Amino acid sequence: MAGAHTHGPTPQAGPAETVDTQVIVVGAGPAGLLLAGELALRGIQVTLLERRHGPDTASRASTLHARTMEVLDSRGLLADLGSPPCEVRGHFGGIPLDLTLPTPYPGQWKVAQTRTESVLEEWALGLGADLRCGHTLHTVDDRGSHVEAAATGRRGGRLTLRAAYLVACDGQDSTVRRLMGAAFPGTPAARELLRADVDGIDIPTRRFERLPGGFAVAARNPAGITRVMVHEFGAEVRQHAGNPHFEEIAAAWKRVTGEDITGGTPLWVNHFDDENRLLARYRHGRILFAGDAAHRQMPIGGQALNLALQDAHNLGFKLAAAVDGTAPAGLLDSYDSERRAVGAAVLANIRAQALLLLGGPEVEPLRTVLAELIAYDDVRTRLAAMISGLDIRYDVGGPEHPLGGARLPHLGLRVADIVCTTADLLRSGRGLLLGLGGPPPPLHAHLADRIDSVTAHPVHASPLAGTPAVLVRPDGHVVWTGGGDGEGLARAVARWFGSP
Ligand SMILES: Cc1cc2nc3c(=O)[nH]c(=O)nc-3n(C[C@H](O)[C@H](O)[C@H](O)COP(=O)(O)OP(=O)(O)OC[C@H]3O[C@@H](n4cnc5c(N)ncnc54)[C@H](O)[C@@H]3O)c2cc1C
Structure with missing residues (x-):
C-alpha cells in the first residue's frame, strides 16, 4: 500500500545511526537468511x-524435504550440511507414506533448524549481506518512492533505515504484519499438541499412536531424553496463553496412555496448535512478506520450514530484478500469485492432516479408506510429491508441456568435457537457456548478464528426451520448452527476464 504510514512506539533515546540500503529484511530466521543470500548473490545491498543477540539455539524444525534439498544444491550449500540422516518413510496425517520420488534427495532429511540457519547465515554474510543482530524493528513506513524503517538496538541505540523495499521475514507473530494491519484471514486454533523433553523417565517408544482417548508420541534420544507429545481427542485449546505447565502435560499423558511421567524432569515444554491463516496479499506496495510472517500453520510433516525457505527462493531473483531495474512488468507481483497459491495448497493439506491425526474416533473410517488408497502408486506419488514440494507448477504461460512451470528435473550432464548436474548450472543465480544435444537458440548479447546459454549432453536417459532446449528461471522453474518457436522464446525471455 504505497503511501501508507504505519508507526510503532516512540523509540528510546540513545545513539543514532542512519543506513541507506537497497533492501531491508526483517528477521534472520531461515526465510530471511535465504532471501538475504539470494539478494547478495545478485549484488544487491541488503540489511x-x-x-536476537545471537543464534537461536531452541529446538524447532528438523526436516528438509526433497525440493528444499534441490534448492540448497542449486546454491552449492549441501556439502555444508554434512551427511544428515534421511528417512524415506514419511506419513500423511500419521498414515505411513513412502516418499520415494524421481529426485536425488527423496525423503525427509534430518537437519536441526539451528544447523540450517548457521549454514545460510555463513553463506549470506560471505556474499556481503549486512546482519544487525540485537535490533528490533518497531516502525515501518512505505513512502511510495522508498521505505523507511526504524529499529531499537543495543543500549537503546536508534537505527533508521531507508531502502527501495522491505521484506518481513519476522515469523509467525510478525511485527510488520501487525504494524501494517495486513488482513490475515483463516481459522482459529481448535486443537493443540502439548510437547515436553523429559529426563529420567523410561516409557515405551510410541510412533504416531492413536489410542482410545487421544494421540501420543514418545521418542527417546541417544542422550536418554524422551520427547513426549500428546493430544486428547475433543479437548479444548487451553485458555491461558504461553507454554503449558509440565503438570498439565503429565496429566494429559496419564489420561491418554495410562503412564505416569510425573517423576521425570522437564527440560523443555512447548505446545503448538492448528491455527491456520494466510495473508490476503504477500505484497503491499514496497513491503513484502515471506515465511511464517505470511502464513500460519501447524508444523505437521515438517512442511512449515520448507514452505518458508521456498518463499524466499521464489522472491529473491524477482526482488533483485525490481531493485536493479531489469524486472519486466508483473515480475514482482508474480511472487504474490505464485507463492500464495502454494501457501494455500500446503495449508489445505496440513488442515487435512491435522484432522486425520487429531480427530477422534469419527475419523477412523476416513483413515481406513485413505490407507487403502495410498497403496495405489498414483495416489502415493501424488501425496509424496505434495509433501516433498516437487509437485509445484507455476502458471508461466506458453503452450502446454509437461515441464512448463515445473522445476527442471535433476539431470547428469556433460558440458564440453565436464560432467555436472542441472543444479550446478543454476549456481550463478542467473537464468539458464539450456540446449540439449546441440546449442540453444541465440540470445541478444545484452542478456548475457541475466541468462547463461549452455550446450549440454545428458549423461543418462533423460526425462527431457525430445526437448531440444529449455529456458529456466533462476529459481529452477522451466518457462519455455522447445525448438523452432523463436517467438515463444522471445516472449518467455521478455516476460521473465525483461528487455535487453
Ligand atoms: C517451538 C517451535 C517448534 C517448531 N517445530 C517445527 C517442526 O517440528 N517442523 C517444522 O517444519 N516447523 C517447526 N516449527 C516452525 C519453524 O520453526 C518455522 O516454520 C520457521 O522457523 C519459519 O521460518 P521464518 O524464517 O519464516 O521465521 P522464524 O524462524 O520465526 O524467524 C523470524 C525471525 O524474525 C525475528 N524477529 C521477529 N520480530 C522481529 C522484529 N520486530 N525485529 C527484528 N527481528 C524480529 C525473530 O527473532 C526470528 O529470528 C517450529 C517452531 C517453533 C517456534
Missing part, C-alpha cells in the same frame, strides 16, 4: 535486522 538484515534481527532482534
